[in-house]
Amino acid sequence: MTRVIKIEKSKEVFGTVEIPGAKNSALGLVAACCLTTKPVVLTGIPNILDIKNICNIGTDIGLTIDYRDANEMVVDSSKIHTTVLNHKLTSSFRASYYFVGSLLARFKKVEVGYPGGDDFGSRPIDQHIKGLKALGARFLFFNDYYTVEAEELKGADIFFDTITSGATINLIMAASLAKGKTTIHNAATDPEVVDVANMINLMGGKIRGAGTSKIIIEGVEELHGCQYQVIPDRLIAGSLLMTVGIAGGKLKLENVIPEHLDSCLNKLLEVGFEFEIDPNSITATCRKDVKGIDIITGMYPGLATDLQQPFTSLLLKIQGKSTVTDTVYPKRFAHVSELKKMGANIKVVGNKAIIQGGIPLHGETVYAKDVRAGTSLILAAMQAEGVTTIKDIAHIERGYEDAIGIFSQIGVPIWSEEEANEPLLQNAYSN
Template structure:
């Protein structure tokens, strides 16, 4: 059994270099498989999901190589043999569906496991299916996988997404890049990760305009070529470290970031009472003596990111008064709340909102992370709690951070991995994930 152990550490100080964006990287690796020549991706983080993608690619005959010098990843799909992905591997994380958009045009059929990953109760792929069908494909479900088939070359279509979805927008960008004719995406997601995917495809020879707006136009091309491309920095990791600085009363600089990607996050930190300084490639957040309660409403970019509501919940636990966090993207994304209650937090769930009575003392306990951002939230709470906090569900944290413990330790956090091969000591029944969810 493996867990993370956290103790109160006082204010965090220092700087951290932000790695490449996980949510971009998952799409970029799939997109690279569309090229007839090798594609070199710079800044792809070494995460569990990325390693699984690499294994899936190798099963298809795609060669994946990491440079020992700069860590760049080269994807060579020139010898790809088929598009029948391993069901178990592709079911282990949600973003495996990008391989449908990437490979459907080349093979006419993609077999893949149902999307897995973090469970936010309702993460449907109906908008992906809508786009595939509009372009001439059909979906055939089975018990543990589904197939997407197109009897001829995909054709361009005018597609209006019923809801703003970054995953379906990026997936359709890939499918449309080599389709016959013109595809127009309306009500498209505007996320930086969408722009990143479009920029890579364009560098590979695609013809995409409008990425970053709600209307994207794609002129299909016959084939794509190799290139070298650098992934954008992870705005979500950056935002979490800025919130952690404020929660612990410290000052942290996130480097190698694009401040414009953090607009809503920085505005909310300022509202909470955090002092913000930014330059071309850095942002510094500093505790200014007093935190204020706030109301957060999540939404699709450029609104406040759902992936930051959990770290900001930990921050608002330190702010006197009543705060409200309303998640309108994933209304049931509150699995971290029972864990925080175990630590003494006063939080009530009403519908899609968490109502927080802040500035209550927290105490360490056994808690369980059910997804990447919940894990970050619990680490932050542990840094502010009396005693020792032990966090299970480490695999979820490792899915989103290349070295979460190391990054926090570099800022002065008292945090470490612990592991045992046996059962918990008698009396420590709480360390099982099942009991930690109680």
């Protein structure tokens, strides 16, 4: 049996949702705990599959993780006994590369499987390699894994060829225990980068400029433990706001940092949304006279690529033509074929999706091919006649602690069911 999500067309959404901790921050924070031998208390950690994956990789090498409750953990890296990371676990989980930055300075050598995760075409780690080599690391590449060694990491000037939040976080961690000063140029400015830097500073690190394109790290000999709370997930917040444009109603989000959503809020204002914004909350409604818009994703503070898929489903609701151009991951359109099954009129040309909105959608069996594609399908199902069945929901669970609970809480008719597994295709020549 396989668990699926089923959704019916939604009436108005309503109520209040407390936004959980940010997945993309929490992954870096868990790995950063390996920078010290002292315990670190992390609060607000989302109870999702991606966190379980990175914790499994950590505990396999001796990391001790004790849960005080579902969203608070004590991480102790004092008993790490190896830095040979499980090849199978790391090759199926992209964020495993954070362990390279956090373990290299302490243990001088790390072995890890090639990164996996969502398939958006080419997602190279060349900037990670470039930055770590500048600090003095040596790489050896094998068929299924690679090793990184450094007798001593030394500060350096690092110039990223492209803006990358993953490599920025990785290099911040490695440089925190390197000898001397490291300057990262063309650094990512994402809130998740700032979050990791803030925690390392609380642990005794010396990082300046996080949140700007130039980050300066003065290496220290050791770091100590701390207690730290992860920032709220701006991507879940942005996606939930879009439900108001699809179903109508009024929705309040609490535990948000509104400035992290500036680019998203500005685009939703163009559509016809209206907001009441307080320091830690956003209340959204939407006018009837909505209109299609053109969206171009970019690195922060531009519109996040993770929001283009939910935006696509919102724009399907709106009469007229809209376009979504993804400059970050030009092949991130796995959701389009599934939306077309539901009746969507979308044409992909290069890195641009051309959307003809206002065409009725119908319930269908569709597959969540990555985390945000899953969100897109939920939003599309909210406006489709009949019942939509979403399969491969493990992708949704990678990013949502309780997607069914969150959406049902605001009035969306959504539930899970067990279905019989699809039969395997038999060899045509078998008996």
